[in-house]
Amino acid sequence: MGTKERLVLVTGATGQQGGGAARALLSRGVRVRAFVRDPQGEPAAALRRLGAEVVGGDLGDRASLEAAARGVDAVFSVQPSEGQPQYGVTSDDELRFGKNVADAARAAGARHLVYTSMAGLVPGTGVGHFESKWQIEAYVRSLGVPFTILRPGAFFELLTQPHFYATPGAFTFFYPPAHRIPFIAAADIGAIAAAVFAAPEAFAGRTLELAGDVLTGVEVAAALERATGRPLAYARIPAEALRANPLFERVVEAALKLRVDVDVASLREIHPGLKTFATWLDEGGAARIPPVAPR
Template structure:
């Protein structure tokens, strides 16, 4: 990733269409684009939901529709300058989509952006695929979408976020209030990024599409091992905690989790992003301690029942 100069004042003066705006990534992009002085439109399945109403209160224009309705996507893309594209993750519980659905939606969104003459298309993928296929279908399907995006006849950028800091506060990862299970043992490094930093970086890329067109950018804010994580979370909670890889018994019952753990133990979750170049280009990224002193601390306390 060839980068130089520090990202300066925001220059957004156009409308950005954000997919997944009621979710973690899309919501962060929408908020960052508004802070940058731009306007935001969002395709929303349920405009009456609390999350949708919160977006509307922030000034986001809501367009009813979903990925299964191309006409609604076309309507949402009318007079749009930039698109942030993210699809429901087929690997997420409750997403309601298959791997084939995710690929179809990703390609459709990209093709409709070309049809609409969108000025810049940003697709959000996953950092862990950076070293090639993983053998996990719900990750490798993103490779197929990436390949499609690279063939678009409009400017495009692919961002690949690292592991979310928010996963450290996922309730399912805390079998006990004082014990965190994660994807690798304490000795393995993992790149992390806070969701708000994904939004900030994606909005900056959309603001300055000419600078980042044609690039695939792995984004992360910090590399952490389990010992650092354990100490930081324990400090935030005010008590000692344990940190361990998901136990073998759980892995035997969940084949996809077992394969994911193998990826992290092979350190596929580290060494993907150029942290120095990212900081020079986009400014300071959130460190774990910073995140825990803000929104992350509240999430952590909720997850652990503190």
């Protein structure tokens, strides 16, 4: 089937991952049906201007998903999680949403389902939104729909949050200084998803760990210092600050036990434009880094 004949349903199409997937697919000439909560909003309008078909619906409403999936060839699945407090969802919600999207893909006879999960995922972490993603992965594998699972690391964009720079002269983050962390640009997740959709037979049944760079906190601070010209040391967020937020404390404890094995060179063969942290900073990321509190 030619590019222009294919139609991909993209959930979360106004978010970072879904938006990246929609734009990457459109740039390849693939038709996109963007599933959004607010079809009248400016983010939806921006997708229309790029050529997407925009449909409104709710991930919790199975009927709206099945209607949106009717006639599509493939589905990109991403859901909000408990780890994103701005969305106000629970881990049970995330699991239900993920199953709804997978069921809609099956009902539509989709020939490929791409689900985005999280890096290094294993069961039994005790963290709700880790467990919900593991259960969605298992459900996707059980359906009989050809699938690919993407497991992205932390977004470079996460590092633009001001609270990481509130300690004078320091970049503060969650992990010990030598702990290696997989990072990726949000747009690169979408670009890799588009490459997967372009070659479904090559990626069917595979789980891909995604990162453009794997860095320690000390290396992140050094790269930030070079890019911004601001002196920056690395500091770990104090234990008492983590204890003040039990969810983050559990997430950090669980994440320290994960071991992510990312083949960045192979990913770059799939997506030659895959960004390192230095590249992301040079291409506009450095301008997004907040001011550092003075010493």
